[in-house]
Amino acid sequence: MYKKVICAACGAALSLSSFGETIDIKSLNYSGPFEVATPFMLDSIDANSAKFDTLAILKTPISMNAAEKGSKFTNQVLPASRTPALHLLNFTLDNGRYFNGSLKVSGLKNREIYLDGKLITDEKLALAPATHSITVKCLTLPGNQPDSVRISIESDGKTQVTINKEQGRRYTLQDVMTGQRILSAALSPSGKYLLTTYSFTHEGGDNTFNTQISELSSGRVLLSSTETLRWMPDCDQLYLTRNVNKKLRFITLNPLTHEEQVIADDIPTHSFMLSPTADFFVYLKNQDEPKEKNADLYEIVNPEDRQPGWRSRASLMKFDLASGLSSPLTFGYRNVTPAGISADGSKLLFMAYDTKVEQRPSSVVSLYLLDLKSGACMTLLENEGFIGGASLSPDGKTVALTASPEGLGSIGKNLPDGMTPNMYDNQLYVMDVATKKVTPLTRDFNPSVESFAWSKADGNIYFTAEDRDLKSLYRVNPTNGQIDNLKALEEYVMSFDLSATAPVLVYTGQGASNSDRLYSVSLKNGRQNLIEDLSAKRLEGVRLGECKGWPFVTSRGDSISVRYILPPDFDPSEKYPMIVNYYGGCSPTSRTFESRYPHHVYAAHGYVVLVIIPRGSAGFGQEYAAHHVNTAGEGVADDIIEAVKAFTDSHSWVDSKKIGCIGASYGGFMTQYLQTKTDIFAAGISHAGISDHTSYWGEGYWGYSYSEVCMANSYPWTRKDLFVDRSPLFNADKIHTPLLFLHGDSDTNVPFGESIQMYTALKRLGRETAFVAVRGANHQVTEFNKRKQWQETIFAWFAKYLQDDPSWWEAMYPKKSL
Structure with a gap:
């Protein structure tokens, strides 16, 4: 029997800030003892002719999570064991700034030290701002003399640290770059079932993907798969493509019984647009690029020709699932893309693209409606500039279009004379196929349209739009132009999907202070239901600073969007440095949580973060967005400077010398x-x-x-x-x-x-x-x-x-x- 003494009595969280100070860790989490039996000696040596060493038991793998979840160590003595045993001693170190120091462990001869779950061999610590987990893994042997231990941190004195902070950990770059996210959500045609696709980014950057099928009403999971699954358009069956014996199969899958059925055994591609009738699909077939005669010299025939792949061209093909026949639908040198198939499968809407460098805009679009039975093709638009996307209504009688205010004869333009619209300010239009009459739907609507989709269930168009620094979800009646805000519960709607026949919609979103969430919306009464709160899982135990809006009107009378994020341990009596983030171009710096410039990580490093959206951004109305045109930063820069000065003057806790x-x-x-x-x-x-x-x-x-x-x-x-x-x-x-x-x-x-x-x-x-x-x-x-x-x-x-x-x-x- 033996006892090993630990100098680590329980205590309150401690702070260290003075130069050269040493702090003894007086509060530890303990897990153990984990008894490890000596292995049966099948031989006296191993394959490398080495004899067994009891100390090698220290290398026995054990989860470091056990240490973090351990009990408070109170008795200063490690529990005894009659066999070799492992013990885990853990504490956290919270630093809001870059930390230089060292970790000292006296005693416990047989030990390893883990920093954030990774073995370290150097006592020196160079730590990015975070809440770090430090675990001492030690091995005790029967019959050894008791041994005291002292765990301490020595600092360079420049950074305040807190040991075992109880209010949660800091948000870090690791949180931004790794973990699970919702990629998309899609409803079955009946609206009864939900397909959710997830990605998981691992340390080092590897990604894994998973698709889950669930019952919308109950949340009951029916199926999980690592294959790419999609809904059939005409029933609550799934389809997938799978390579078998060097052939690509089209397979349907029943989500209830998991029964598979091979529909086509040798399809030409896994990327296609499936007809609503589910009997054929349309795909792109690449043409051979024109080659240069001299491999060492090449002619640039267009400014775009510098881009790899620009010479690639594709034509449209139709693949019949029953016969396996591929039929050409288009021929020519222009690139094309399918934009929609009518509900009865009889008509195909497609777009063709061309470049005309001599004019503005240099990219032009032609829009065609092809009768798939007769081969007759109607030209709806020819070499039209400023066009974004197009979608065919389920009945094939109307086309929804996005274009800038200058598109379609400037019918959607709403600007004072002399101002040129911002081409990134997207408007929504509808065209009557029979008459080719175009009607603007958002001419007097400030948000800038992003993605959109027709509803077969109610005939309306649903769309997302940049709404100042938000991305909101809307519905428009294409007949009378009435627009309704669906009042999504997230600040930034990432994606949405409609049921083909039921009055239900699902969407994913996040906010300035939360990660992904998934909702359903009843289109009858507007009631919203939270299906999954992935953010709660991703941010469990994390403490974030507050994010607040700050109304500001410039000297020119423009109301610009400003928000700020505070450090998680904000103290209004202190002075804080500040980081100002902006784009200044044509798109707003939106309220997304996990951006390339992660505001909450900056805040976790001890900064106030000020996000400014100056004039020129889409989503604020056509006139506001037009300030991006022919200004080359003038006025936009003034907005930023004015906002920074005004914010600093009105908030005493900003250090005006450290911005x-x-x-x-x-x-x-x-x-x-x-x-x-x-x-x-x-x-x-x-x-x-x-x-x-x-x-x-x-x-x-x-x-x-x-x-x-x-x-x-x-x-x-x-x-x-x-x-x-x-x-x-x-x-x-x-x-x-x-x-x-x-x-x-x-x-x-x-x-x-x-x-x-x-x-x-x-x-x-x-x-x-x-x-x-x-x-x-x-x-x-x-x-x-x-x-x-x-x-x-x-x-x-x-x-x-x-x-x-x-x-x-x-x-x-x-x-x-x-």
Whole structure:
């Protein structure tokens, strides 16, 4: 019998903030003893000729979760065991800023230390802001003498830490990048059953997918599958495609009995539009691209020809499920896409695309209605610009269209004379097929239409729309134009789906402070039912700061959308640094929770986060959105500066000397442009930002076409005031704010050189700046590990200038003697 003594009596949570202080951990969670039997000695040595070592039992796997769920350790003595035993001692360390220190464990000779579930071998700690779990796993042997232990943390004194904080853990980048999410939800034709597709992102970036079929009324799960499942259009059966013996099968699946039936044994593709009659589908067949005669030289026949795959063309085909016959529906060089099949399967709506560089817009659309029996084709639109999407009504008599206010003869335009609409401000229209008469449905409706769908059950059109910084769910009667807000319970509706015959709808959404949730809506009485709260699972035990709206009217009289997020341990008597986030382009910085610029993670690092949506964004009405056109940042920048100053003046807990700003793409341009107009920022970050409108116009894959939006009918040779005078590069000498440039070195949207030339200018001027390139990344950084390092670079830059702590930056980018 033995006893091992632990110097770790229970105590309250402790804080450490003074330089060089050491803190003894006086409150631990304990789990154990976990007795581990000595193995039967089948042989005296193993395959590597090594003898058995009892200390190897320490390597026996055990879940670290057991330690976190253990009981409070109160008696200072580890329980005795007659066999070798494992013990787990756990505590949490909460740091709101980057932490440099070390972990000291005295005693317990046979031990391992785990930080956030991962084995560490170095006592030194360099911790990103988070609530960290630290577990000491130790092995005791029968007959050993009692041994005392001391667990302590030594800090550099710059960061306050809290041991065993009881109010929950901090929200972290890991939370943003990993875990389960709802990808989509779809109702069966009768509305009785629900198909929900989930994704799960694992540490390192691997994704797994799962589809679940449930009964809508009860939630009872009928089926789970890792295969891609969809509803048949005419019954409550599922269908899937599956490769069998190098042939692709079309299979139906009964969700109740799980019985499968092979409908077609050798189909040409797994991507298609299935007819509502379920007897055929329409698909795209790729054509061979024109090849160059000389492999080392190539002709660019169109500015778009620089893009890989631009020469690829496809035609429409019809596949008959009964006979297996594929029939061509279209022929030509223009790309096409199916837009809908009538309920009786007799008509196909499709779109054809062409490029005409000499005009604005350079992308044009033709819309056709093909009679699948006779082959007769009706042209509904020909080479029309400003068109978005199209959808055929179930009866085949009406087409719903999205287009900018300039589309369809500007019938949806609602602007003062002299103003050009923002092409990203989407309006909804309907066209009568027989007369080709077009009626605008949203001309006097401020939100900007996104996705839309016809309801076969009631004949209405349901759609989502950007509504200031929200994305809301609406219904419009195409006959009388009445629009109803369905008052979704989430701030940002991600997706929705309608039953074919029942008055029910499902939607997924999230908010500024919550992750995914899934709802059903009765279209008879408007009653909403929460089906699944995935957010509650994802945020269990997490403490978030408050998110609040802040009404603000600019000096020009515009009401702009502003919101702010507070640190989770906010104290109004303290001063906080602030990060300002914006886009400044044509789309609002919406109330999504898990964005590429995760506001609640910034807040968890001790910042107030201010999100500003200046003039020029869609979703606020046509006139508000039109301020993005031919301004090149002027006015938009003024909105941001005014809002920051007013917010700082009215909130004493903001440190006006420690304000940073960040934006990407057009927002990256805005970061640069702001510094030419103000000195209120202590640091700025531009990701993939435009520094010279002229070079972006000519070099970016979409430079000239995006300029059709923001510089409508203006060109470098006609508007020097826009393209040159308002380019940050030509005002570089006005910049004194420390600027970090981030850019993927394979960016095909905003060329890499946009950051290179601005960085070079600031270096030449002797200004504080840094440039971090992301190898192999395009416009967005999506690869898991690269995204993590990219995001930590952002954190480190702000910590350096807004928290006066360069240690994180220096750890990531040590000085080089070059």
